[in-house]
Every structure is written in C-alpha cells, then in structure tokens.
Amino acid sequence: MSVEAIQNPWVRGLKNGINTVWELAKVVIPLTILISVLKETGLLGTLAGKMEPLMSLLGLPGEAALALVVGYFVNIYSAIAVILAIELTAKQVTIIAVMITICHGLFLEGAITQKTGVKAFPLALMRVVVSILAGLVVNWLY
Amino acid sequence: MGIDLFEAAWDGFVSGVHGLKNIVIIVMPLMVAIELAKDKGIMERITAKFDALAGFLKISQKAVLPLVVGVGIGFSYGSGVIIQSAREGELTLKDRYAINIFLSICHSIFEDTLLLVVMGASLSWLLASRLILAVAATLLYGRLFVRLEKEPHSSTTTL
Numbered sequence: 001m002s003v004e005a006i007q008n009p010w011v012r013g014l015k016n017g018i019n020t021v022w023e024l025a026k027v028v029i030p031l032t033i034l035i036s037v038l039k040e041t042g043l044l045g046t047l048a049g050k051m052e053p054l055m056s057l058l059g060l061p062g063e064a065a066l067a068l069v070v071g072y073f074v075n076i077y078s079a080i081a082v083i084l085a086i087e088l089t090a091k092q093v094t095i096i097a098v099m100i101t102i103c104h105g106l107f108l109e110g111a112i113t114q115k116t117g118v119k120a121f122p123l124a125l126m127r128v129v130v131s132i133l134a135g136l137v138v139n140w141l142y
Numbered sequence: 143m144g145i146d147l148f149e150a151a152w153d154g155f156v157s158g159v160h161g162l163k164n165i166v167i168i169v170m171p172l173m174v175a176i177e178l179a180k181d182k183g184i185m186e187r188i189t190a191k192f193d194a195l196a197g198f199l200k201i202s203q204k205a206v207l208p209l210v211v212g213v214g215i216g217f218s219y220g221s222g223v224i225i226q227s228a229r230e231g232e233l234t235l236k237d238r239y240a241i242n243i244f245l246s247i248c249h250s251i252f253e254d255t256l257l258l259v260v261m262g263a264s265l266s267w268l269l270a271s272r273l274i275l276a277v278a279a280t281l282l283y284g285r286l287f288v289r290l291e292k293e294p295h296s297s298t299t300t301l
Contacts, residue, residue, distance in 0.1 A: 009181040013174030029158040036154025084161040097263030098271045101254045116224045
C-alpha cells in the first residue's frame with residue numbers, strides 16, 4: 001500500500017487499467033470461445049429454446065438467460081462475454097445491461113456488503129427483484 | 143464436424159478480442175482519471191456539493207462520503223470508507239443499510255456504465271435507471287424504517 005501511495009496516479013491508473021483488461025480477458029476470451037462452440041454443437045440452441053418463454057417476457061432471446069445467470073452469480077465481465085458471443089439488438093443489449101449493472105457478482109459483492117455489518121442476503125434478494133423489474137420496465141418503455 | 147468446431151472456436155476468439163479492443167480504449171483513460179480524482183481528493187470535494195443529499199435520502203451527513211465514493215469509484219472502495227466511518231462511530235446501522243441499499247444497486251457508475259455502452263447499450267437508460275432505482279429503494283427503506291420505529295408507540299400510522 002505504501003509503495004502504491006508513493007507512485008504517481010498516472011502509473012497507478014495505467015496499472016489498474018491493465019489489470020482490469022487482463023481480468024476481463026481471462027474471462028471473456030475463454031467464454032466467447034466456449035459459447036461459440038456451444039452454438040455450433042446446437043447445445044446453446046437447446047438451452048435457449050428452454051429459456052425462450054421466460055426470456056421473451058423481458059424481450060430477450062433464450063440465449064440471454066446465460067448472460068443473466070453468469071452476470072448475477074459471477075461478474076459483469078462474464079456477462080459481457082455472452083453479449084459478445086450472441087446476436088442482440090441495441091434494445092436487447094440495453095435490457096441486459098440495465099439488469100446486469102443493477103445485479104451482479106452476488107457472492108463477491110455480498111461478502112463486501114457483509115463486511116460493513118449488514119445482512120447480505122436481503123440485499124442480494126432486493127437486487128435480483130429490482131433487476132427483473134427494471135428489465136421489464138426497459139422492455140416496455142424503450 | 144471437427145473443422146466446424148475449430149472454426150467456431152476461432153470465431154469466438156476473434157469476437158472476444160474485438161470486444162476487448164474496444165474495452166481497452168475506454169478502460170485505460172478511465173482508470174487514470176479515477177486515480178487522479180482519488181489523488182486530488184475530488185470525491186471529498188464533490189461530497190460537499192452533495193450535502194443536500196443527506197436530507198433528501200434521510201441519511202446522516204457522514205453517510206454522504208461513502209455514498210459518493212461508492213457511486214463514483216466502486217463498491218469495495220465505498221465499503222472501505224463505510225467501515226472506517228463505522229469504526230469511528232459515525233454511522234448508525236440505519237445509515238449503513240441505507241448506503242448499502244443505494245450502492246448495491248448503483249456503484250462504479252463510470253466503469254460499469256461505459257463497459258456496457260461499448261457493448262452497444264444506451265448510456266441514458268443505464269445511468270437513469272440505476273440512479274432512479276437506487277434513490278427509490280433508499281427512500282422506501284427510509285419510509286419503512288420510520289414506520290417500524292414508530293409502530294410500537296402509535297397506532298395512527300398512515301400510509
């Protein structure tokens with residue numbers, strides 16, 4: 001920490017930027033490859049077909065369920081990988097983006113929340129509910 | 143079949159790299175800007191301008207700094223400020239819940255928003271929805287909390 005504090009903010013910023021991009025790359029590249037292969041084998045299509053009725057309430061294709069699940073439980077980066085790998089309209093990207101920015105990384109951020117002395121579970125539940133409501137509203141009003 | 147899968151993997155790789163390239167253009171300057179803002183204490187100075195927020199959100203004056211820091215820079219950074227303030231006995235449990243509710247819904251507003259705008263999402267929808275919903279949830283919590291506090295004493299609570 002003290003070493004970092006001495007450094008100039010430009011160096012620190014570039015370092016953080018490289019770290020962020022590296023963290024992103026570690027998630028995004030394998031996931032875009034995996035999803036692309038799943039698409040080719042038809043597995044993604046099967047999953048998408050199963051999720052279609054539910055996702056259509058949000059104005060989203062079935063594949064988008066994957067973006068929401070990995071976004072909710074892992075992080076925004078993995079949801080970005082799914083967005084990159086599937087075909088979406090601007091409206092659909094906006095719906096997923098709104099839902100995912102509101103609710104993501106529930107385990108990690110739940111732990112952060114708990115450190116401040118409040119209960120993490122009710123907050124996580126609230127995020128999921130608000131996220132779904134927001135998705136419905138954006139789909140309706142966009 | 144094998145060739146198809148290889149091609150699919152390559153396509154996935156290319157779309158991943160392409161997406162990352164766009165992200166680099168956004169993330170690098172943003173991270174430098176955030177570090178410069180931290181260095182110059184810009185968050186602390188901005189906080190003074192958001193004094194009215196405390197009254198509006200029914201939180202104490204001391205809760206404004208972690209809120210502004212969390213919204214601007216990030217959840218864990220904001221939490222750090224909460225933990226420090228709480229240790230100094232400046233934040234009540236109600237304040238901590240209120241800040242956490244707001245920040246759960248709305249944090250890292252620059253980074254998260256820009257990453258998804260690069261993906262093609264609408265900037266105004268992203269900004270507006272998160273801010274409005276965070277304010278609404280925090281206000282609702284304030285309302286409920288006041289009612290919970292008052293209920294045992296008076297039976298004349300109105301909705």
